[in-house]
Amino acid sequence: MRTTMSICRILLKEILHRWRSFLLGVLAVTVAIGSLTGTVTLLRVHDLNTRRILTEKEEETKKKMAMLQDEVRKATLKLSFNLLILPKQQSVRDLHIKGYPSEYMPEEYVTRLANSGIVLVRHFLPSLQERIKWPEKKRTITLVGTRGEVPNLHKNPRAPLVEQVPQGTIVLGFGLHQSLGLKTGDKVKLLGREFTVHQCYDERGSADDFTAWIHLHEAQELLNKEGLINAILALECLCAKTGDLLGKIRSEIEQILPGTQVIEKGTRALARAEARASVGREAKAALEREKLHREQIRSEREAFGAVLVPLVMVACAVWIGLLGFNNVRDRRVEIAIQRAMGFRARQIMILFLSKSLIVGLLGGALGILTGLGSGRWLGLALEGDVEGIAATELATSSLLLLAVLGAPMLTVVAGWIPAMIAAQQDPVAVLREK
Amino acid sequence: MRCVVLNVENITKLYRKQEKEIRALDSVSLNVNTGEFVAVEGPSGSGKSTLLFTAGSLLAPDDGQVLIDGQNPYALSFDQRAKFRAEKIGFVFQQFHLIPYLTVLENILTPSILLKAENPHDSAMQFIERFGLTDRVHHVLAELSTGERQRTALARAFINSPSVILADEPTGNLDRENAEIVIGSLVEFVNAGGSVLLVTHDAHAAQYATRILRLENGRVRDSHQD
Numbered sequence: 087m088r089t090t091m092s093i094c095r096i097l098l099k100e101i102l103h104r105w106r107s108f109l110l111g112v113l114a115v116t117v118a119i120g121s122l123t124g125t126v127t128l129l130r131v132h133d134l135n136t137r138r139i140l141t142e143k144e145e146e147t148k149k150k151m152a153m154l155q156d157e158v159r160k161a162t163l164k165l166s167f168n169l170l171i172l173p174k175q176q177s178v179r180d181l182h183i184k185g186y187p188s189e190y191m192p193e194e195y196v197t198r199l200a201n202s203g204i205v206l207v208r209h210f211l212p213s214l215q216e217r218i219k220w221p222e223k224k225r226t227i228t229l230v231g232t233r234g235e236v237p238n239l240h241k242n243p244r245a246p247l248v249e250q251v252p253q254g255t256i257v258l259g260f261g262l263h264q265s266l267g268l269k270t271g272d273k274v275k276l277l278g279r280e281f282t283v284h285q286c287y288d289e290r291g292s293a294d295d296f297t298a299w300i301h302l303h304e305a306q307e308l309l310n311k312e313g314l315i316n317a318i319l320a321l322e323c324l325c326a327k328t329g330d331l332l333g334k335i336r337s338e339i340e341q342i343l344p345g346t347q348v349i350e351k352g353t354r355a356l357a358r359a360e361a362r363a364s365v366g367r368e369a370k371a372a373l374e375r376e377k378l379h380r381e382q383i384r385s386e387r388e389a390f391g392a393v394l395v396p397l398v399m400v401a402c403a404v405w406i407g408l409l410g411f412n413n414v415r416d417r418r419v420e421i422a423i424q425r426a427m428g429f430r431a432r433q434i435m436i437l438f439l440s441k442s443l444i445v446g447l448l449g450g451a452l453g454i455l456t457g458l459g460s461g462r463w464l465g466l467a468l469e470g471d472v473e474g475i476a477a478t479e480l481a482t483s484s485l486l487l488l489a490v491l492g493a494p495m496l497t498v499v500a501g502w503i504p505a506m507i508a509a510q511q512d513p514v515a516v517l518r519e520k
Numbered sequence: 521m522r523c524v525v526l527n528v529e530n531i532t533k534l535y536r537k538q539e540k541e542i543r544a545l546d547s548v549s550l551n552v553n554t555g556e557f558v559a560v561e562g563p564s565g566s567g568k569s570t571l572l573f574t575a576g577s578l579l580a581p582d583d584g585q586v587l588i589d590g591q592n593p594y595a596l597s598f599d600q601r602a603k604f605r606a607e608k609i610g611f612v613f614q615q616f617h618l619i620p621y622l623t624v625l626e627n628i629l630t631p632s633i634l635l636k637a638e639n640p641h642d643s644a645m646q647f648i649e650r651f652g653l654t655d656r657v658h659h660v661l662a663e664l665s666t667g668e669r670q671r672t673a674l675a676r677a678f679i680n681s682p683s684v685i686l687a688d689e690p691t692g693n694l695d696r697e698n699a700e701i702v703i704g705s706l707v708e709f710v711n712a713g714g715s716v717l718l719v720t721h722d723a724h725a726a727q728y729a730t731r732i733l734r735l736e737n738g739r740v741r742d743s744h745q746d
Contacts, residue, residue, distance in 0.1 A: 088641045089625050089626065089629060089641055089644075090629075090640075090641065091626060091629035091630055091632055091633050091640070092633060093633060095626070096619070096622070096626075096630070096633075099621045099622055099626070100621055102621070103620065103621030104621075419615075419617055420617075420619050420620075422617070423611075423613075423617040423619070424619075424630075425578075425602070426576070426578060426605070426611050427605070427606060427611070427630065427631045427634065427676075428602045428603060428604075428605040428606025428607075428631065428634045429602065429633075429634065430598070430599045430602045430603070431598065431599075431602075432599070513578055514573045514578050514579045517573070517578075517613065517617070518569060518573075
């Protein structure tokens with residue numbers, strides 16, 4: 087076989103001859119690129135896992151929300167709600183501005199309703215309300231006369247929702263009994279009639295705090311409204327499973343009591359929307375919390391990598407440089423004789439830098455492999471399940487570019503000064519020493 | 521007709537050590553013609569090696585000039601001078617200076633990288649045969665005897681067919697038998713029209729020279745011809 091000598095052959099023979107130093111160089115690059123790739127891979131595993139977790143959580147939340155919304159819908163469907171039956175001529179606008187109805191209807195309406203056989207309402211609460219001056223106490227209050235609930239005679243009897251106020255007694259709102267220093271059992275005069283305080287309500291934070299409740303008939307007498315009321319509160323109106331319930335009840339009541347109108351007290355739709363929004367908000371907040379938690383873990387790892395990777399890179403670059411210097415020292419005579427033979431400085435540089443390049447390429451490739459492996463392994467240890475993450479998702483083009491360009495660049499830069507020294511070496515000085 | 525291959529003209533080389541100036545070569549002149557074997561004798565520190573490196577275009581003189589085949593190598597750029605050296609000069613050293621991880625054949629072929637010589641492999645194999653290295657072709661330095669190493673170094677110096685061989689104590693580490701082979705090869709090279717400048721302590725080696733120069737304190741003291 088014919089042998090042809092070339093720089094490349096010298097290079098390979100030298101690598102084989104000094105394989106330990108070559109392997110140490112490759113190892114240094116493997117460690118440097120491996121630590122960088124490992125860190126990047128670990129972060130990538132984290133990102134992919136975060137994406138997966140968040141997607142799963144989002145899906146789960148969506149399902150949960152749909153389920154919750156359904157439950158809320160069912161729950162709100164089953165919830166009873168209240169209606170207010172008012173005289174037809176009562177302006178709803180006025181009602182909201184004044185806080186009580188100003189028109190009247192016969193008290194007999196409530197009996198008519200209770201006997202009507204209406205199926206969607208369980209209780210009726212007739213009331214007479216008026217804002218009055220309480221001359222004995224020099225206060226303006228809302229006086230409510232109520233006779234307690236009138237049960238629907240066609241429904242199974244149930245415990246009343248509201249206790250009736252016995253005749254001769256008065257129930258006081260929080261603001262009234264507090265400011266007047268009244269307590270249960272005290273005697274108090276109202277519009278010239280004496281009442282015993284039957285009950286003192288806790289604070290409700292509404293107009294109720296400045297309201298007094300007495301028996302309906304006493305209120306009718308005191309207000310000169312015998313036989314009249316101005317509202318019937320229909321309690322525990324049951325929702326039908328489908329359709330426009332309010333419309334059904336309205337038309338049913340209006341058929342029984344033609345001179346009335348029915349309004350909803352509090353909006354069921356609003357409650358439902360609020361419940362739904364609340365579920366949504368909670369789900370969103372939980373997702374945000376998870377996202378934040380994942381971001382926090384990522385930034386901790388990133389900060390760790392930002393310290394570790396440059397340190398390892400610099401240490402490896404110094405190590406490669408030292409190996410380069412050592413290589414030049416070992417090959418001083420060889421370089422001197424090559425220069426004496428006629429090798430140009432450029433050819434000596436090529437000999438050394440090519441070796442650095444091979445170290446970089448090999449170390450880079452091994453670094454990528456070990457980095458991907460260790461990053462994935464570490465990801466598995468820290469993240470738990472990463473089985474769903476394919477290797478192709480981790481070996482990105484930028485990582486491969488790093489192996490192909492970054493690692494050789496690192497070794498060539500680190501080996502540049504030793505190569506320069508080798509190329510500039512004075513052959514005479516070395517040959518004279520020998 | 522004999523031509524001057526190596527013309528060293530009135531060269532001076534100074535070494536400065538701290539404040540002290542050492543005149544390694546002091547106005548040395550010599551010519552080596554084609555087919556001439558010139559030996560330079562002298563005690564250690566007389567300037568023999570300096571003369572060899574200066575003549576070999578490796579060490580520029582402070583004064584005077586060197587011409588090889590009529591061309592002043594020091595007037596050339598570094599790269600041109602390196603190529604010039606590869607074409608014109610063959611070096612042989614006492615310590616052989618073979619590349620340790622290359623085989624005998626590869627060591628001999630190394631200078632051929634620098635010139636686009638035709639069939640360097642065949643030439644190398646001829647030298648290998650001539651120097652009795654046939655069974656050592658693929659052996660590396662550590663597997664060779666001292667004589668084999670020097671014969672390999674000699675073959676390497678001859679491979680590019682240089683105009684002149686500059687040999688620095690080539691027999692200094694050899695036994696008589698191997699010294700005879702080396703000197704014999706140099707004589708053969710001279711007989712084939714080459715030129716040799718041999719720097720030596722060895723009077724036996726010097727006796728093969730056509731001309732002997734004695735160098736003392738950087739000056740040529742006397743010169744005698746066979």
